[in-house]
Amino acid sequence: MSFETGTAVRDREExxxxxxxxxxxMLRETLRRFMRAEVEPVEARQPHDSYALPADExxxxxxxxxxxxxxxxxxxxxxxGGGLGLLGQxxxxxxxxxxxxxxxxxxxxxxxxxxxxxxxxxxxxxQEKYGVGGIKGGKKNFVAISEAAGGSDPARKIETRxxxxxxxxxxxxxxxxxxxADKADWGIVFARTETGITALIVDRETPxxxxxxxxxxxxxxxxxxxxKDVRVPVENRLGDEGQxxxxxxxxxxxxxxxxxxxxxxxxxxxxxxxxxYARTRNVHKSLLxxxxxxxxxxxxxxxxxRAARLLVYQAAWNGVLGRDIKTDASIAKVVATETAGRxxxxxxxILGAMGVSREMPxxxxxxxLRIKRIGEGPSEVHRMVLAxxxxxx
Ligand SMILES: Cc1cc2nc3c(=O)[nH]c(=O)nc-3n(C[C@H](O)[C@H](O)[C@H](O)COP(=O)(O)OP(=O)(O)OC[C@H]3O[C@@H](n4cnc5c(N)ncnc54)[C@H](O)[C@@H]3O)c2cc1C
Numbered sequence: 001m002s003f004e005t006g007t008a009v010r011d012r013e014e015x016x017x018x019x020x021x022x023x024x025x026m027l028r029e030t031l032r033r034f035m036r037a038e039v040e041p042v043e044a045r046q047p048h049d050s051y052a053l054p055a056d057e058x059x060x061x062x063x064x065x066x067x068x069x070x071x072x073x074x075x076x077x078x079x080x081g082g083g084l085g086l087l088g089q090x091x092x093x094x095x096x097x098x099x100x101x102x103x104x105x106x107x108x109x110x111x112x113x114x115x116x117x118x119x120x121x122x123x124x125x126x127q128e129k130y131g132v133g134g135i136k137g138g139k140k141n142f143v144a145i146s147e148a149a150g151g152s153d154p155a156r157k158i159e160t161r162x163x164x165x166x167x168x169x170x171x172x173x174x175x176x177x178x179x180x181a182d183k184a185d186w187g188i189v190f191a192r193t194e195t196g197i198t199a200l201i202v203d204r205e206t207p208x209x210x211x212x213x214x215x216x217x218x219x220x221x222x223x224x225x226x227x228k229d230v231r232v233p234v235e236n237r238l239g240d241e242g243q244x245x246x247x248x249x250x251x252x253x254x255x256x257x258x259x260x261x262x263x264x265x266x267x268x269x270x271x272x273x274x275x276x277y278a279r280t281r282n283v284h285k286s287l288l289x290x291x292x293x294x295x296x297x298x299x300x301x302x303x304x305x306r307a308a309r310l311l312v313y314q315a316a317w318n319g320v321l322g323r324d325i326k327t328d329a330s331i332a333k334v335v336a337t338e339t340a341g342r343x344x345x346x347x348x349x350i351l352g353a354m355g356v357s358r359e360m361p362x363x364x365x366x367x368x369l370r371i372k373r374i375g376e377g378p379s380e381v382h383r384m385v386l387a388x389x390x391x392x393x
């Protein structure tokens with residue numbers, strides 16, 4: 001069943017005038033029930049900064065998620081996924097982010113790991129091994145673009161080389177800030193070949209790959225990844241040689257939209273926590289909820305979240321219609337990440353010391369949201385994309 005079809009119904013609850021297809025309204029309700037009843041209680045038992053559930057508890061959750069039809073929802077149905085288009089993916093991202101580890105581990109991993117959608121543009125063998133392997137076998141992946149010379153300008157700055165040697169490429173170089181590289185089963189590595197940047201699928205166990213953890217503002221550390229004479233069969237090339245960014249472009253652009261939706265989910269959840277608190281906390285002879293300074297923080301947060309959400313939904317919808325959403329995705333990414341950062345900041349203010357304590361998820365989200373304005377392209381680069389579009393065309 002495609003979730004992108006169905007009659008449109010007015011969905012006033014959170015999205016203002018936006019009309020979601022009925023299937024997506026139902027999907028959102030299912031996701032909310034699952035998050036509340038299944039994910040939250042398990043996550044509540046984990047340490048504040050954990051980013052993985054114990055293996056047995058994760059497996060038990062995944063069995064339930066599969067039974068509820070909530071499995072690898074962004075992947076094609078023919079390979080065992082949910083077949084969601086971009087608008088559906090946005091709904092999932094928004095709801096799955098509403099847990100303590102949700103900024104980087106949506107739904108604590110309960111809904112499986114969608115392989116990067118670009119894999120479905122690969123050869124049949126690549127689809128089977130890496131795509132279906134991800135959906136059915138839970139195989140994890142990493143994406144290695146950034147390097148020390150500058151992650152925001154990869155086309156010019158990638159120095160990692162892949163040299164053809166018979167029926168193999170030999171990779172040498174170092175990638176930086178690579179999330180999940182240590183525990184992944186495979187990754188997509190962007191390397192410079194004779195004709196330009198080429199995307200290669202690399203099995204993590206290939207000899208010559210070494211990872212070093214880099215401590216950052218979140219507990220989920222990225223890695224410096226060294227490639228020393230790493231031999232990758234030619235059949236693991238994604239697309240043509242020198243066309244790495246061309247084949248991955250649509251995937252990279254589209255991925256920014258659910259990324260933006262996830263931070264909206266966190267902002268909304270932070271606001272819910274702040275509103276609950278303001279309704280019960282009594283200081284200076286009245287509830288926080290009765291003080292205009294607090295009311296305005298709540299009102300501003302709601303207005304900004306609604307505006308950001310509409311941009312995200314609009315970008316997703318244009319994607320569903322097959323339009324080029326490069327600038328839509330940049331706008332949605334910048335507005336959503338900057339909005340969510342402001343909202344969580346205000347919510348912390350409303351809670352006072354409790355806001356920055358590890359009793360609440362707010363301080364963790366505050367730290368993790370800071371990365372969101374840098375990862376998937378810093379805000380300045382997305383503004384540059386938009387400005388170029390406006391000024392040149
Ligand atoms: C926790 C974390 C996880 C990450 N995971 C991954 C991953 O899995 N895979 C991966 O490939 N990368 C990953 N990255 C890297 C991320 O994509 C890069 O950090 C990002 O693209 C920016 O690159 P940079 O840090 O090298 O900054 P630079 O390219 O050195 O840029 C520095 C700053 O300069 C400014 N700037 C850049 N360009 C312009 C411009 N044109 N105009 C004005 N200002 C500009 C921006 O403010 C930018 O933040 C991760 C980063 C972090 C922090």
